[in-house]
Amino acid sequence: ARSQFLETFNAIKVNFEKVFKSFFENGEGTISLSEHEDPLEADIDIHVRTKGKRLQTLSLLSGGEKTLTAISLLFSIYLVKPSPFCILDEVDAPLDDINIGRFTQALKEFSNNTQFITVTHNKRTMEAASTMYGVTMEEEGVSKLVSVKFS
Amino acid sequence: ARSQFLETFNAIKVNFEKVFKSFFENGEGTISLSEHEDPLEADIDIHVRTKGKRLQTLSLLSGGEKTLTAISLLFSIYLVKPSPFCILDEVDAPLDDINIGRFTQALKEFSNNTQFITVTHNKRTMEAASTMYGVTMEEEGVSKLVSVKFS
Amino acid sequence: MYLSKIKIIGFKSFANKTELKFNPGLSCIIGPNGSGKSNIVDAIRWVLGEQRTTALRSDKMENVIFNGTRSRKPMGMAEVSMTIENTKDILKTEYRQVVITRRLYRSGESQYLINNVPVRLKDIIDIFMDTGLGSNSYSVIELKMVESILSENKAERRLLLEEAA
Amino acid sequence: MYLSKIKIIGFKSFANKTELKFNPGLSCIIGPNGSGKSNIVDAIRWVLGEQRTTALRSDKMENVIFNGTRSRKPMGMAEVSMTIENTKDILKTEYRQVVITRRLYRSGESQYLINNVPVRLKDIIDIFMDTGLGSNSYSVIELKMVESILSENKAERRLLLEEAA
Ligand SMILES: Nc1ncnc2c1ncn2[C@@H]1O[C@H](COP(=O)(O)OP(=O)(O)OP(=O)(O)O)[C@@H](O)[C@H]1O
Ligand SMILES: Nc1ncnc2c1ncn2[C@@H]1O[C@H](COP(=O)(O)OP(=O)(O)OP(=O)(O)O)[C@@H](O)[C@H]1O
Ligand SMILES: [Mg+2]
Ligand SMILES: [Mg+2]
Numbered sequence: 144a145r146s147q148f149l150e151t152f153n154a155i156k157v158n159f160e161k162v163f164k165s166f167f168e169n170g171e172g173t174i175s176l177s178e179h180e181d182p183l184e185a186d187i188d189i190h191v192r193t194k195g196k197r198l199q200t201l202s203l204l205s206g207g208e209k210t211l212t213a214i215s216l217l218f219s220i221y222l223v224k225p226s227p228f229c230i231l232d233e234v235d236a237p238l239d240d241i242n243i244g245r246f247t248q249a250l251k252e253f254s255n256n257t258q259f260i261t262v263t264h265n266k267r268t269m270e271a272a273s274t275m276y277g278v279t280m281e282e283e284g285v286s287k288l289v290s291v292k293f294s
Numbered sequence: 295a296r297s298q299f300l301e302t303f304n305a306i307k308v309n310f311e312k313v314f315k316s317f318f319e320n321g322e323g324t325i326s327l328s329e330h331e332d333p334l335e336a337d338i339d340i341h342v343r344t345k346g347k348r349l350q351t352l353s354l355l356s357g358g359e360k361t362l363t364a365i366s367l368l369f370s371i372y373l374v375k376p377s378p379f380c381i382l383d384e385v386d387a388p389l390d391d392i393n394i395g396r397f398t399q400a401l402k403e404f405s406n407n408t409q410f411i412t413v414t415h416n417k418r419t420m421e422a423a424s425t426m427y428g429v430t431m432e433e434e435g436v437s438k439l440v441s442v443k444f445s
Numbered sequence: 446m447y448l449s450k451i452k453i454i455g456f457k458s459f460a461n462k463t464e465l466k467f468n469p470g471l472s473c474i475i476g477p478n479g480s481g482k483s484n485i486v487d488a489i490r491w492v493l494g495e496q497r498t499t500a501l502r503s504d505k506m507e508n509v510i511f512n513g514t515r516s517r518k519p520m521g522m523a524e525v526s527m528t529i530e531n532t533k534d535i536l537k538t539e540y541r542q543v544v545i546t547r548r549l550y551r552s553g554e555s556q557y558l559i560n561n562v563p564v565r566l567k568d569i570i571d572i573f574m575d576t577g578l579g580s581n582s583y584s585v586i587e588l589k590m591v592e593s594i595l596s597e598n599k600a601e602r603r604l605l606l607e608e609a610a
Numbered sequence: 611m612y613l614s615k616i617k618i619i620g621f622k623s624f625a626n627k628t629e630l631k632f633n634p635g636l637s638c639i640i641g642p643n644g645s646g647k648s649n650i651v652d653a654i655r656w657v658l659g660e661q662r663t664t665a666l667r668s669d670k671m672e673n674v675i676f677n678g679t680r681s682r683k684p685m686g687m688a689e690v691s692m693t694i695e696n697t698k699d700i701l702k703t704e705y706r707q708v709v710i711t712r713r714l715y716r717s718g719e720s721q722y723l724i725n726n727v728p729v730r731l732k733d734i735i736d737i738f739m740d741t742g743l744g745s746n747s748y749s750v751i752e753l754k755m756v757e758s759i760l761s762e763n764k765a766e767r768r769l770l771l772e773e774a775a
Contacts, residue, residue: 151609169434186599187606193644195434195679201595202667203622206384207643213591216602217583224609227446227535227576232486232587233357236387239415239642254471258447261473262482264390269473276465278476278485283320283346284514286458286481288465302774337764338771344479346514352760353502354457358478364756367767368748375774378611378700378741383651383752390477405636409612412638413647420638427630429641429650435679437623437646439630 149182151223158219166211166245169194174216189216206237211246218249221257228258235265247271300333302374309370317362317396320345325367340367357388362397369400372408379409386416398422446535446576448489449542450528455520456491457484460511483587490585492525492547494569510551524548535576545569583608611700611741613654614707615693620685621656622649625676648752655750657690657712659734675716689713700741710734748773 156174163172172191179185191212192198204212214234221229235243247268250259261268269275277289307325314323323342330336342363343349355363365385372380386394398419401410412419420426428440447469453459458481465485474482487501491509498506513519526546529536536543538559546558547569557564559572583605593601612634618624623646630650639647652666656674663671678684691711694701701708703724711723712734722729724737748770758766 148607152606155606155609187602188599189595189602193435194431195681197678197680200669200673202597202669203673204595205644205648209595210588210591211643213594214586216594217586217605220583220605220609226584227529228448228584230486230489230585232483232585233388234586234588234591236588237384237415237643242643250471254469258467258469259471260448260467261471262486263473263475264388269475272471272473274468274470274472276472276474278474278480278482280345280458280477280480282514283516284344284458285460285517286463286484287461288463291475299772303771306771306774338767339764340760340767346516348513348515351504351508353504353762354508355760356479356483360760361753361756362478364759365751367759368751368770371748371770371774377749378694379613379749381651381654381750383648383750385751385753385756387753388478393478401636405634409632409634410636411613411632412636413651414638414640420640423636423638425633425635425637427637427639429639429645429647431623431642431645433679434681435623436625436682437628437649438626439628442640 145181145183152176152182152187154223155216155219158222159215162218162222162249163191163212163215165249166215166242167191167193167208172212172215207239207242210234210237211242214246214249218253221253225253225256228260230260230262232262233264235261235263235268240267243267296332296334303327303333303338305374306367306370309373310366313366313369313373313400314342314363316400317366317393318342318344318359323363323366358390358393361385361388362393365397365400369404372404376407379411381411381413383413384415386412386414386419391418394418446533447530448527449530450526451485451489451492452524452526452528453485453488454524455511456488456523456525457481457509457511459484459488460517460520486585486587488525489527492527492545493573493584494547494566496566506549507551507553510549519551522548522550537572537574543572545572611698612695613692614695615691616650616654616657617689617691617693618650618653619689620676621653621674621688621690622646622676624649624653625682625685651750651752653690654692657692657710658738658749659712659731661731671714672716672718675714684716687713687715702737702739708737710737 159174170193175188176182177186177188189201190198193208235246238246243265275291277291279287279289281287310325321344326339327333328337328339340352341349344359386397389397394416426442428442430438430440432438448467451465454462474485476482490500495501498504501509510523511520526544529543531541531543544560548556557566557569613632616630619627639650641647655665660666663669666674675688676685691709694708696706696708709725713721722731722734
């Protein structure tokens with residue numbers, strides 16, 4: 144179990160470095176296991192450096208940077224062990240236009256292995272989808288679906 | 295102190311009922327003090343009812359509905375005791391287009407008594423502002439201001 | 446493996462029978478605040494076996510049953526069915542297509558079915574073993590999780606990676 | 611009463627002296643993720659006397675001083691000045707215009723000034739007494755507060771209403 148965990152961890156780590164770089168142009172990020180006798184008990188540390196800064200405390204990151212860092216970790220896990228489907232509820236809300244573009248680009252690349260369903264208020268995220276459902280409440284308090292399918 | 299608190303509380307309550315209604319077309323909201331010997335120790339309960347439902351648990355409200363409920367309470371307090379200025383950091387992120395319209399409308403109405411400064415990624419919120427500053431990082435890691443003032 | 450259909454009736458604001466069909470690839474759900482989008486997300490968590498009422502924004506499980514409006518009475522049961530195409534034989538079953546159903550009655554009585562055969566909650570959890578699905582996994586992501594993934598308390602991160610390993 | 615100017619130098623990502631001028635009425639601040647918008651919000655909280663490092667996203671106060679990049683050294687001091695037009699005589703002072711300044715040196719030494727006269731933190735807090743300003747008030751609102759205002763734990767709401775009463 145220990146060696147399996149370490150093997151999985153290292154695969155996730157390699158992915159994290161790649162995915163993080165795709166979101167943060169001039170940044171670098173990695174993960175590491177904290178010092179511990181038993182790797183199965185160690186903490187997972189996240190280290191990031193954005194645009195020209197030296198190593199950064201996660202708490203000082205901006206709202207959008209935190210969201211992209213967390214999404215990078217989640218996508219890194221998917222690449223190792225694809226979740227067959229993944230629902231994302233308004234995770235794009237803190238992102239600016241450029242980052243929404245990078246986010247939807249990443250979704251398209253991973254959607255070969257993982258089926259993504261996003262809930263969003265953002266036009267660019269909508270444009271990236273191939274199927275779209277609208278939810279409304281014509282009758283008060285009762286949800287109704289309107290399909291706006293493209294394919 | 296007790297009668298002053300009750301007087302303030304009732305003024306806030308009257309405002310909350312009005313402001314809530316301006317955000318929730320078919321809804322009603324109010325606040326009340328929980329049962330307690332000393333009103334200064336009582337809890338403040340929030341009761342809301344949205345579109346045709348009966349009284350609702352706050353936790354069952356949607357992301358956008360929660361944001362508007364909290365904003366209604368904050369604006370109700372401002373109407374009683376205007377904070378001279380108020381900074382809103384991306385509170386519009388969970389709101390759909392129609393609610394962003396109602397939100398910016400409320401900001402314009404209150405901006406006679408309170409100076410509002412909003413941080414936003416949303417075009418409609420930007421359009422409502424009379425002064426706009428853009429922040430960028432031309433040199434890595436160093437913020438720089440670009441003024442996009444209108445008036 | 447992909448989710449091809451979700452059927453919702455009596456669950457939260459979905460008083461009327463509602464079906465969503467999906468293709469593999471990227472889909473999105475849009476609509477005004479309060480219209481029911483996150484309720485669909487809750488329905489997916491619930492049919493996968495979610496037992497934590499807080500993850501469903503409730504204090505009791507009964508709150509997921511449609512609770513009525515001024516013009517409609519509350520309903521007596523909530524039901525969600527999810528159809529999964531078992532294309533890569535990821536699910537632990539010989540079926541090509543698997544329909545998972547969960548029902549909850551106001552009485553508190555619960556039912557779980559796989560392809561219309563009554564099973565126990567445990568059987569639903571087992572079928573998703575090792576797939577990265579199942580309700581405690583990283584298949585449903587919302588903004589609140591961003592804070593917990595990055596927080597000082599590293600337990601959340603631990604759980605995520607353990608699911609994968 | 612309104613905020614007419616903010617001057618920031620050495621505070622978080624604002625290595626260069628930066629001035630924002632405001633009119634009464636509605637203003638907005640825009641820009642890409644990570645560009646420094648919330649840092650301006652933090653600067654406003656800080657100059658009003660915020661002492662809780664968590665409200666400034668730091669574990670120590672020293673973290674608000676510009677901490678350098680690959681091409682720039684860290685700075686030795688952070689300074690924020692806020693100019694307030696005391697139009698309705700709301701502030702407890704006879705001045706028509708009040709400039710509040712806060713400085714922090716890496717040594718840990720702090721300075722507070724009102725119209726360039728050194729004062730104590732207490733004097734800054736006093737000048738804002740009863741105005742609904744001051745760092746523990748409802749003048750800076752972010753999304754995290756929405757959850758706490760509506761949470762089961764009603765202490766947050768209590769605090770807000772007490773500020774007003
Ligand atoms: N058991 C129930 N019966 C009826 N209606 C319910 C029930 N539980 C929740 N609701 C209603 O569902 C609505 C919330 O829906 P939901 O959270 O899906 O909205 P949303 O589309 O995600 O909105 P947002 O864009 O604001 O996040 C609330 O108005 C709530 O009253
Ligand atoms: N002491 C410091 N010295 C230099 N840079 C700092 C310091 N503290 C924070 N920063 C940087 O400021 C940036 C965050 O800025 P800020 O939170 O203002 O972004 P933002 O414009 O609000 O972005 P978003 O739209 O994502 O919320 C981070 O990249 C962080 O590295
Ligand atoms: Mg929602
Ligand atoms: Mg920010």
